[in-house]
Amino acid sequence: MRVAVLGGGHGCYAAAVELSEKGHEVWFWRRGAEAFAPVLERRSIRIRDSRGDREVAIAHPTLSLEEAIGSAEVVVIPLPADTHEDLAAACAPHWRDGQVAFLPPGTLGSILFAQAARAAGNSADVSFAETGTLPYLVRKHGPAEIVVSAYATRLPTGVFPARNAGHAFGLLEQVYPAIERIEDGLSGGLMNAGPIIHPPLILMNAGPLEYFPAWDIHNEGTQPSIRAVTTALDNERIALREALGYRAPHFPLADHYTLDGDEWMYGNAAHEKLTDSGDWREKIDLKTHRYMREDTALGLSMLVSIGRWLGVETPVASGLLAMASAITGEDLYAAGRTLESLGLDTLDRNAMKDFLHDGI
Structure with missing residues (x-):
């Protein structure tokens, strides 16, 4: 082809x-x-x-x-x-x-x-x-x-x-x-894993990321307290999918970290392959790195906007986005990838369904 x-x-x-x-x-x-x-x-x-x-x-x-x-x-x-x-x-x-x-x-x-x-x-x-x-x-x-x-x-x-x-x-x-x-x-x-995995890892590891010359957020930075926030954030994503009537499997990120559970997008043991490679030990600038500019500024704003449109609470996504806005000194929601920025926030659910099927 x-x-x-x-x-x-x-x-x-x-x-x-x-x-x-x-x-x-x-x-x-x-x-x-x-x-x-x-x-x-x-x-x-x-x-x-x-x-x-x-x-x-x-x-x-x-x-x-x-x-x-x-x-x-x-x-x-x-x-x-x-x-x-x-x-x-x-x-x-x-x-x-x-x-x-x-x-x-x-x-x-x-x-x-x-x-x-x-x-x-x-x-x-x-x-x-x-x-x-x-x-x-x-x-x-x-x-x-x-x-x-x-x-x-x-x-x-x-x-x-x-x-x-x-x-x-x-x-x-x-x-x-x-x-x-x-x-x-x-x-x-709403299957995008980046806005789920990366914002908690960079925001909750902000201290070591700014202090050390290089830091592996997927190795030293993926600790139980951070995983708990990631799981809560992912549950918000799944709640949005369910509110929209989308079917399982929803590919919960927790499966990425298991060795023998349901196969996630990269298969079992992918997290170990990632950390074993050493390729993700890097210097991450919290204002410019794509984990902030793509997954946080655009990805979290997408989740929050869909939640607002549906009337579904997204407190973890909203809180992380507020923290990121404080770090960058910008209103990341206002400049984000939202239903408002795409001109779709005025559609009701039936009109949205038709739009997604028929296109522009």
Whole structure:
């Protein structure tokens, strides 16, 4: 299949490698010729994972966004949500009928990308899908080198508009067989694990993060008291899903930490693989890191806004968002990825259901 991968993040490099190895013809785009030069010159990326160390050829590394999107049946965008707004506007003129865009994860990016296309005057019938996590636990170890600690084994995914679900899943499942079909784009947004796992870890580890030169929030920072807050926050997410009538499984984050319970998105023992790798021992700037800008500012604001719309209390999400706003000195809800910012807060439940099914 012809697939485009957009972006220069860890997950983007992993997607370009994995999908190339699976036999897809991959167009790999990122902006910035200097940063992308090693891949453009070598036309390959080096990977190390459980299968060993190897070089993987990338068919079409490119600096042309128009070329990448125009060549593809499926477009994979494994980027943080705080990059979505600019990229959605840049992609908007290039979409064409029948294409499927996949955002792993999305934070309602599926709706934002669709809105950007319409705002640009592009009426192509495109399907935008989102899931709960990156398909990879991955870190770049050089300008053209990655290490993958684990691959996703389950990717609960929703499509916007849901009327296109059959077509979209027919293509997506050829690219990511781990995809599991769920109801719609909002259901997909409420599977996002980032706003559940990362805000408690950075906010409740703020002292050591600011004091030590590097700190592993997933190892030293995942203690019982913090896990208790994470579980309470996840229960709020699940309550929102249940209030909307979405079906189980809801992929509770507690399953990520078990060795033999229900399989979570990365399978059993994924937490141990992550901490054993040592790749998440890092310096995290509490004002600029994506755990703050993506998972907290956008992810928690999404949860809080959905709770307000439904009339469902989200005290843990609201409290963590208030703490983050104090740390950054910004009103993160006001600038967040909310139903208000997407222009959806005035819809009643029936109108929301129709919107999610029919699209814009």
